[in-house]
Amino acid sequence: METATAVSVTSAYRSYSRRKVLFIVAISTATILLGLFSMVMGSAGLSPLDVIKAIVGRADKHVAQIVINIRLIRVLAAIISGINLSLAGCVMQSVLRNPLASDYTLGVSQGAAFGAALAIVALGAGSVQSTSADAVIIRNPYLVTVAAFVGALSATLAILLIVRYRGMTPEAMILAGIAFGSIFSAGTVITQYFATDVQVASIVFWTFGDVGRVSWQELAIMGAVTFPAIFFFMLNRWNYNALLSGDDVAISLGINVRRTRMLGMFFSSLITAVVVSFMGIIAFLGLVSSHLMRRTVGNDYRYLIPASCAMGSFLLLGSDTLSRTIVAPVVLPVGAITSFMGGPLFLYMLAKGNRRI
């Protein structure tokens, strides 16, 4: 039997949940509008109407070429990378119970970059050029992705092992991540000196990622990885919630904690790897977007996962638009913009001693 107060408690909860859904819808809408704006911006002098016409296939060939193959692909790449990096961040934070965890702070991105660089230089999956416009040419995106994934996974395994055999504070775990990250970054730089014709440009390629390098084929590979990963993470959203209350509670709620943790890290590494292999390292985005959303929609993964996806793509798209316009016609690497955004937040979190999620 349900009484009046029980009804009012559940209806208050329902309206609280509805507000979260509305918020997520609002950010997603803002992302789409920002995408249109981003496609309008640029030297070709297009109007919003031109862009919409091109998307629905009613523009002339020249305009369509610019809008679809230069602008749209860039916007989609930013959206998918934003989703991937923030998903990886928010899942890693739950399964490691560490609010500072993310692809970048744990060295997973650096591991992926090293793997990709190795595939391109040593395994012949592409070539490193000296010009800054096309510093790296990828000929075999599958091989690059697999190698990046192996690199990301080795950083992940190193973190998992160190967590398992030495119970660690969140801060110590991040220090270990920084150590792994530096080792991998050094490996990447050294690898590139073995390439035939190398200059600084190609090193910047990996250090500061850029969403403007992607081909349609590469985008398709990213999508093929991203959508199953979103589904998998959503399937586990209750488990991530339960992990927030500790392993014992999660087990008592019927959760296979070890498998949830391993698979969570596995898929996080995979989605990080596809981003890094084609775009390089985009620092701090995963950390910033997941924390902005923790503060607004809260830690409930049922809402945090879609909210982080929306916020991640909004932020990356925004950063990319900024990087194209701030000193136009020069295009800055978007990774530099996200670092400017994320660095201060990371310092703030460390200073605040934010040890819980």
Added chain:
Amino acid sequence: MLVADCIAFKYGTRSVLKEVSFTVNKGEICSLLGNNGAGKSTLLKCILGFLRPGRGRVFLDGKDLSSMNRTELARRMGYVPQMDMIPARLTVFDTILMGRRPHIIWEARPRDLEVVGSVIETLGLQELSLRYLDELSGGELQKVVIARALAQEPEILLLDEPTSNLDPKNEVEVMEIVKYAVEERGMAALIAIHDVNLALRFSDRFVLLKDGCVLASGGPEVIVPTSLKEVYGTDFDIGYSKSMKVVVPLSKKWEDRKELISGGKSYGQG
């Protein structure tokens, strides 16, 4: 209802539980007493399946727990861990809703929300339902954790020192909630507890653990000075307050030392 049969468990080579057998019946609260390190928490974890006992089996309604899968275990047993965690930043309602996890396939149905609503109401947590856990007091937090276990609608509750950090008012309230749940819902509860008086006041049955074995088990009649001395290694006085049995631990060593320090006189006179 719950039958533990010859449970043995070792951490590495250190034997924590040697041979533990006891029964908890439906509608009963059973207190697990023993000194620090007697293996109370370990025993609870063996029953819950967190730890795999080296020997022995646990039956729930005649069914071997080791033959059940994770979800079935979670539907039948609710666990209230020791409070040593930093609370997560989740709302009270979301936390209690997590107790429905073993019953939820993809998303919470209206019935799940109803169960949570009625548990919140039963425990008087309405005012707190949209507050965050880290804003609650210790007593409120413990009630939320118990509420989560009740939302699981289990047949048996296992509680690990549920009153250890609480003030007397909250201690009693928490135990009353457990008693209410056991009586109203026909559940059973197994509580690892240090406070012998609270145990005496609220439980029907007692299991006294000593060196990994059951020293005594049964009703309040097993709580006598000799068994308590055996378990805790100190003398106890037993008295009555409002016809409730009350035990008072005495410290022989301290009495001796006091005499030594003050040369046979007590401080009051010196």
